[in-house]
Amino acid sequence: MAEISIRSIRKSFGATSVLKDVSLEIADGEFLTLLGPSGCGKSTLLRILAGLEVQTGGSLAIGDHVVDGVRPKRRDVAMVFQSYALYPHMTVAQNMALPLRMRRLSSWQRLPVVGRFLLGTTAVGAEIEKDVMRTAKALGIGHLLARKPGQLSGGQRQRVAVGRAMVRQPAVFLMDEPLSNLDAKLRVQMRAEIKELHQRLGVTFVYVTHDQSEAMTMSDRVAVMLDGELLQVAPPQEIYADPDDLRVAEFIGSPKINILEATLRSDGLADAAGTSFT
Ligand SMILES: Nc1ncnc2c1ncn2[C@@H]1O[C@H](COP(=O)(O)OP(=O)(O)O)[C@@H](O)[C@H]1O
Ligand SMILES: [Mg+2]
Incomplete structure (x- = not known):
């Protein structure tokens, strides 16, 4: 059994704060994807899970064990x-x-x-x-x-x-953009293979990518990350159809959504682009 409990993890390199209070519960056997643009802190969080990097603050449990300070070899994870x-x-x-x-x-x-x-x-x-x-x-x-x-x-x-x-x-697989060095066709094929591997092994997968179509097609839940913060954690369909945050809405979907300034009137209608909407 290996659920993962990430509690208020923070990480700074010198004066630069890379992870700001990240909390996340990952279920045993879940396929969870960390999705976000390059530089948002995905690899850093994964490396902290693996024990290759030490967090500045917060605590981490894998299965029933708090693993803070536990060496990579002694955590039941593979990267x-x-x-x-x-x-x-x-x-x-x-x-x-x-x-x-x-x-x-x-x-x-x-x-x-x-x-x-x-x-x-x-x-x-x-x-x-x-x-x-x-x-x-x-x-x-x-x-x-x-x-x-x-x-x-x-x-x-x-x-x-x-x-x-x-x-x-291992009880937990950590994968850091494992498909990014492959050509487009092979990437799609390997997506299916990794998904199948997850189903066959039934263990917990934490998968990192900046590619939204990978995240949307492979995951049980997607954690959208930006500038060291988790903006929303939800199943792909929910992230897509019901984003919690304007930044999530902007990041997900292709082509990118249009954003219109609108004024909400007292009668419930909104004025935008010269018309009124319900
Ligand atoms: N060892 C390090 N020393 C200083 N800065 C680092 C180090 N590792 C990562 N960073 C910085 O932390 C930020 C997040 O990096 P990273 O976790 O690799 O992002 P991602 O995997 O989402 O692209 C980046 O701005 C990166 O430059
Ligand atoms: Mg990375």
């Missing part, structure tokens, strides 16, 4: 980065095995030569290989395991990055 962050000198299999090696082997057992002779290394290694193979097959990249990232297409790299996050079966 897919925008850049994928694959190690170029390692094969796909080695990249995918890494999170499991970090968790299941001691630092001695991970040593290149010495480790091989320590008790248990081989058995654990075989288990890891099996888990990597199973995940790779589920993502259709089983035939790529011996390749290095440089020998893969953008879409294949993206799958490997997802595979590396999936392999240790």
Whole structure:
């Protein structure tokens, strides 16, 4: 079980305040998207959830545990980065095995030569290989395991990055604009794949994007973010049809909405652009 509770999180870099009192409850198994323009603080919030960045104020709970000060490795979360962050000198299999090696082997057992002779290394290694193979097959990249990232297409790299996050079966997936490096056609296809992955795994997804059509098509709920504040958190249809805030209305929808100044009369009509409206 991994619901996420974000309570009054603030973050400043020096004098710059990047997150201003962000509070949000994410349900177990929900697909929640943080949507907002570039620079509004999405990645910062995601990195705080992952434990890669420390908040200036506020508190964070994942499942039943307050995780403030808990190291990334000890939080049951996995992150897919925008850049994928694959190690170029390692094969796909080695990249995918890494999170499991970090968790299941001691630092001695991970040593290149010495480790091989320590008790248990081989058995654990075989288990890891099996888990990597199973995940790779589920993502259709089983035939790529011996390749290095440089020998893969953008879409294949993206799958490997997802595979590396999936392999240790985290309770929470954090995805930071995972599709932004793909061409338009592949992006639409991968949207469907990630959505399907969410349904299959049934775990909590926090997905970051600046692309409203991604947010609208994939999410259970969308959290619209601007300048370090959440403006509205609601299902896509509600965000679209019943925005809480003029800034949400302006951000969502294509083409952008028109805004008219109007004067509300005492009889309930509004005067705008030379006519009256109910
Ligand atoms: N390590 C950092 N030091 C200083 N400023 C940062 C740092 N990380 C992010 N910022 C600033 O915080 C703001 C939000 O960044 P970010 O969370 O990456 O936005 P987004 O992911 O929504 O594009 C930006 O103005 C960015 O320049
Ligand atoms: Mg970002």
